[in-house]
Amino acid sequence: MSFDSIDKLNREFERCYNNGQVKEAVTTYASDGRLFATDKQVYEGLSQIEKYYTDARAAGNSKVELHTGQVIQCGSDYFIEISQYKINTDGGNYVVVWKKDGGQCKKIIDIFN
Numbered sequence: 220m221s222f223d224s225i226d227k228l229n230r231e232f233e234r235c236y237n238n239g240q241v242k243e244a245v246t247t248y249a250s251d252g253r254l255f256a257t258d259k260q261v262y263e264g265l266s267q268i269e270k271y272y273t274d275a276r277a278a279g280n281s282k283v284e285l286h287t288g289q290v291i292q293c294g295s296d297y298f299i300e301i302s303q304y305k306i307n308t309d310g311g312n313y314v315v316v317w318k319k320d321g322g323q324c325k326k327i328i329d330i331f332n
Contacts, residue, residue: 222290225300225317228324229285236283241276245269249318249325257311257332280306298324304331 228247235244245268248254254262254271262271288302298317304310313331317324 222287224324225290225298226287228317229287229302233283233285236272236276237281239276239281241269241272245272247326248329249320249327252326253328255328255330275306282307295319 232244232247235241245265248265248268250265251263252265252268254268256262256271260271262268284305286303286305287300289300291299291301293299296319298319300313300315300317302313302315304313311332313329315326315330316328318327
């Protein structure tokens with residue numbers, strides 16, 4: 220895995236989310252992934268993360284852009300991504316811990332502000 224692999228997964232998340240395919244977008248998360256959102260809640264597991272993003276789209280946050288910044292490899296199976304996002308006209312920073320699982324990377328921790 221590399222910067223290009225993480226960036227490709229970010230493009231997949233964007234495409235699915237922006238097309239209203241939230242369930243497909245959430246497949247970038249591990250089944251036990253955790254999302255630490257700006258509402259100060261922690262969403263654990265795919266169903267809670269999917270609900271968060273479904274509610275975000277329903278609130279009008281329909282377009283996301285992820286700008287992959289730095290990807291740091293930590294051992295053979297973990298990567299830390301430090302990047303920026305834009306949702307509609309708002310934006311911020313995020314950190315994702317990715318874990319290689321069966322040859323594929325999944326988000327296990329996602330925190331943004």
